[in-house]
Amino acid sequence: MQSVGIKGLGYYVPENIVTNFDLEKVVDTSDEWIRTRTGIEERRFAAEDEATSDLGYKAAIKAIENAKIDIQEIGLIIVATATADYLTQPTACLIQKKLGLSKIPCFDVGAACTGFIYALTVANSMIKTKLFKNILVIGAETLSRIADMKDRNTCVLFGDGAAAAVVGNVEEGYGILSVSIGAEGEDDMVLKIPAGGSKFPNNERTIENRENFLKMNGQEVFKFAVKVLPKVTLEALNQAEMKVDDLSMIFPHQANLRIIEAASKRIDFPLEKFYVNLNKYGNTSAASIGIALGEALEKGLIKKGDNIALTGFGGGLTYGSIVMKWAY
Ligand SMILES: CC(C)(COP(=O)(O)OP(=O)(O)OC[C@H]1O[C@@H](n2cnc3c(N)ncnc32)[C@H](O)[C@@H]1OP(=O)(O)O)[C@@H](O)C(=O)NCCC(=O)NCCS
Structure with a gap:
């Protein structure tokens, strides 16, 4: 194939x-x-x-x-x-x-x-x-x-x-070597905009209660992220029959440096090899991993043949990791 x-x-x-x-x-x-x-x-x-x-x-x-x-x-x-x-x-x-x-x-x-x-x-x-x-x-x-x-x-x-x-x-x-994706469905207001969808269309009350904006249980999301970021990265690596040491870099979703630090400890992979730019952009959700990749390419930090992992987590709650051998 x-x-x-x-x-x-x-x-x-x-x-x-x-x-x-x-x-x-x-x-x-x-x-x-x-x-x-x-x-x-x-x-x-x-x-x-x-x-x-x-x-x-x-x-x-x-x-x-x-x-x-x-x-x-x-x-x-x-x-x-x-x-x-x-x-x-x-x-x-x-x-x-x-x-x-x-x-x-x-x-x-x-x-x-x-x-x-x-x-x-x-x-x-x-x-x-x-x-x-x-x-x-x-x-x-x-x-x-x-x-x-x-x-x-x-x-x-x-x-x-x-x-x-x-x-x-x-x-x-070259290219995508393995993929691992998953989700832990929740409906407890861990991370969502409560109103404006089909369940609670916006009305005066929802607007007054600011339910048309994002609500989050930060600590729940934090616990989830610290658990799944290492877990799903290792799952993808396992599928690619690789060890974490085979990676030159990990591109995690850019939500919180403390989440990345915890993942670094859990999988015993140096923090310097996690690409971090959340200091400059905050959490840009579905854009964050791609922006991180783009910046690293501009800086010449990724070369053809490098093994890298891209790992995301977020609302849903969803998570996923892709291991790839960079193709250019
Ligand atoms: C949101 C997050 C930074 C909060 O950090 P935390 O250490 O868990 O902080 P807590 O929620 O325990 O809040 C501690 C205190 O800081 C306060 N606080 C919250 N936000 C604050 C802010 N922006 N500035 C100042 N104080 C703030 C809280 O009100 C709380 O005060 P209290 O102790 O008087 O009640 C952290 O939980 C987190 O990053 N969670 C994951 C969020 C995330 O990544 N979401 C997107 C995932 S894709």
């Missing part, structure tokens, strides 16, 4: 930098609290006229350029997002229009912060089964739009951004 992997990657973050000091002026928090509890120093917020599809489009253009393919060679667009432009229309369709592509199928994947991993998994299978040759996978978010700027428990954690990958056939033996 032919190997499938990432052929080109691009990312985009909005220009507007919001520091912890800026947030001190908005909610009862401090730079010191945010830095020591999370590792976050600043994040980007989209401009008023920028929506998730705009961020995703900019990342997509860069990914296509880097993949050195003709845009017409893309057969499918998959967008992983928790902050679609519209509730009913797939954001992938909006990006298709911006890219000037017509007729190709487009859909969104809803797996919260694990969305990029789930979308890559779907793309991998669809190329392996020869349904498509090149699939554009995008993780894009404008979490600033769903963060409650009156709730210090959540608003300090999130940021906006996008990443895109062109997925297709790569040199034999």
